[in-house]
Amino acid sequence: MFDDDSIFGQLGRHATLPFANARMLPLEAYRSTEMLNAEIADLFGNDWLCVARTADVPQAGDYITAEIPTSTGQRSLIVIRSALGDINVFDNVCVHRGAELLNGCGNENRITCPYHAWVYRLDGSLAGGPYMLDSVEADGTPFDPSRHALNALRTEIWEGFIFVSQADDPTPLGNRLSGLTEVVGRFEMDGYVPVHEAVDVWDTNWKLLVENFMDAYHIFKVHKDSFGVNGDGTQYTTMYPGTADWAHHRVAEPGGDLCHESNTSLEGEWRSTIVLAAVFPGFVIQLQPDWLWFLRITPLGTDRVRIAWQVAVAPEMLDAQANVESYIAEVMDLIHLVNSEDHPIVEGIRRRVQNPQFERAPMSYLERNVYDFDRYVSTRLGH
Ligand code: FES
Numbered sequence: 001m002f003d004d005d006s007i008f009g010q011l012g013r014h015a016t017l018p019f020a021n022a023r024m025l026p027l028e029a030y031r032s033t034e035m036l037n038a039e040i041a042d043l044f045g046n047d048w049l050c051v052a053r054t055a056d057v058p059q060a061g062d063y064i065t066a067e068i069p070t071s072t073g074q075r076s077l078i079v080i081r082s083a084l085g086d087i088n089v090f091d092n093v094c095v096h097r098g099a100e101l102l103n104g105c106g107n108e109n110r111i112t113c114p115y116h117a118w119v120y121r122l123d124g125s126l127a128g129g130p131y132m133l134d135s136v137e138a139d140g141t142p143f144d145p146s147r148h149a150l151n152a153l154r155t156e157i158w159e160g161f162i163f164v165s166q167a168d169d170p171t172p173l174g175n176r177l178s179g180l181t182e183v184v185g186r187f188e189m190d191g192y193v194p195v196h197e198a199v200d201v202w203d204t205n206w207k208l209l210v211e212n213f214m215d216a217y218h219i220f221k222v223h224k225d226s227f228g229v230n231g232d233g234t235q236y237t238t239m240y241p242g243t244a245d246w247a248h249h250r251v252a253e254p255g256g257d258l259c260h261e262s263n264t265s266l267e268g269e270w271r272s273t274i275v276l277a278a279v280f281p282g283f284v285i286q287l288q289p290d291w292l293w294f295l296r297i298t299p300l301g302t303d304r305v306r307i308a309w310q311v312a313v314a315p316e317m318l319d320a321q322a323n324v325e326s327y328i329a330e331v332m333d334l335i336h337l338v339n340s341e342d343h344p345i346v347e348g349i350r351r352r353v354q355n356p357q358f359e360r361a362p363m364s365y366l367e368r369n370v371y372d373f374d375r376y377v378s379t380r381l382g383h
Pocket residue numbers: 094095096097098099113114115116117118129
């Protein structure tokens with residue numbers, strides 16, 4: 001069954017490796033177009049994908065646009081809050097003749113198409129279009145706006161993150177993530193206030209970026225001037241085995257306190273605990289008592305990755321600042337520094353796996369979550 005040399009056969013064999021024998025994925029997995037196509041179709045096409053946070057669209061009519069990958073290219077979505085307060089996600093395309101409806105972010109009472117001014121309500125239903133009185137439906141009856149709504153995607157909200165699924169009948173996300181909810185629920189991160197967002201494109205394979213984010217091994221070395229500036233905190237890191245849908249580890253410095261005193265929901269060690277979590281395929285978060293950093297990682301090619309990321313701050317932390325701007329600038333300086341430290345490493349690996357001149361070697365216990373993510377990829381795509 002596992003005797004073929006294709007990348008999928010190699011992955012099938014890789015999926016059987018116990019953690020004790022962990023290696024990085026077969027190197028072809030980072031450069032193969034066949035592999036990329038399978039990832040987009042089977043992973044991004046079937047699993048839940050984060051598109052935004054509820055805090056990005058706080059008021060009725062607030063919207064943002066987002067992109068997710070499909071086998072035919074990027075799919076553009078509108079995430080919008082309805083008059084009733086619920087959040088809908090629609091394809092960002094007018095059903096009349098395909099114009100893109102919205103750009104960026106903003107607030108609208110109605111969505112009016114920029115091409116011929118068809119007007120949609122916030123629930124996606126079509127209110128009508130001008131000069132259509134003489135038009136008829138395919139069955140000859142008069143043009144009926146109620147037959148032409150925006151295409152809605154299946155949506156679920158988890159801890160303030162808005163997820164969509166492109167699958168026909170996906171397992172509810174809340175069920176898949178129940179174990180992770182037990183860990184992160186106490187942080188009440190849905191209330192964290194967004195302070196910065198950006199979209200970057202790096203020249204590397206998307207999997208190298210997920211692996212890097214979840215790699216607790218490189219912190220003491222790559223991030224010695226940022227996260228590790230006060231010494232090697234690796235000894236405070238606890239690794240936990242991942243599941244089929246997510247993985248995480250925690251860093252908790254004894255006696256540390258990242259929490260503002262007015263925060264009464266985090267107790268004991270949790271007041272200094274940092275959680276690094278991945279929801280497969282490409283959603284990763286660094287959650288702290290004081291702030292949250294999350295990345296939506298999607299492939300643009302085997303050697304190009306789109307990173308849509310945001311930083312949000314715990315509300316009591318923001319309230320407590322005498323100078324909010326300088327506090328945010330301090331957090332952002334740290335994160336920009338961390339990004340600049342990771343950037344050359346993950347781009348360098350992508351260059352070196354193109355014409356590899358090495359045999360893959362064993363991993364450290366601190367790479368447990370890299371193994372978990374690689375097992376997800378190899379189990380799902382291998383045969
Ligand atoms: S394409 Fe939108 S109204 Fe014509």
